Amino acid sequence: MAATVRYDHVEVGAALPEHTFQVQRVDLVKYAGASGDFNVIHWNERVAKAVGLPDVIAHGMFTMAEAGRVVTDWVGDPGALVDYAVRFTKPVVVPDDDTGATLVVSGIVAEKLDGDRVSVDLTATSGGERVLAKARAVVQLA
């Protein structure tokens, strides 16, 4: 592993650089193809609304992937990730227009752990709602 962030240089409470992602329908179609998750609610508005959703929603795993960028971009080596967990609380609703949904992800160093590891708490919001809860990553630092 080759994390570029040094454990000794990190303080609890330090903020990681925030990321903003636009999510459009085409992104969900690409993700469906790459991941093999073809659940209809991620690309078909008619079915999404029929099952009680406001519109097509992003795959939870797509949101988890985007949110993880805050940690992997910060640490330098994505292979330094030791543990990554999220709870999906609200869907990311993706309208059929030219902008789609906006996903904003931030992270804060929550705890310094043994073995030069730290845990990072992530906050992800879309449309003013928190879409993830208990989103936490543990990374191995240098």
Add this chain to the structure above:
Amino acid sequence: MPIDPSFIGRTYPPTEPYEVGREKIREFADAIRDPNPAYRDPEAAKALGHPDVIAPPTFVVVLSMNAAEQVVTDPALGLDYTKVVHGEQRFTYQRPVRAGDRLVVVVSVENARSAAGNDILTTKGEISTVDGEHVVTAYSTLVARGTAREAKG
């Protein structure tokens, strides 16, 4: 039909080996729009200490979700897949998945219960190389909304 808690602890046979390819990793990285060179350029990955390109952390779901399907779609379990949403996801990594890995998944049922009218299933996928090296464990919780309440009438 509510979910059957007797499934807790049940372990399924290992999946057929999945060979992780560089181009599949690139396709997945493109789909999540992550430009990190460690997912595309073997030299960049080597500079970080990896023998070949590595997969993005959530790439594991390509294997784990597929493997969990044998549980989720088992009619005896009683999970209504049309009502399912993804509740929670966790990965614990021994090392990153990388190109050239030949991986098998052993799925087991961690939890199967009804709560607040929902049926909740947690599966655990142990992902190892065909040589027995543990790589990552995936925990996935699926929630079927309102199905337990409907079952009670």
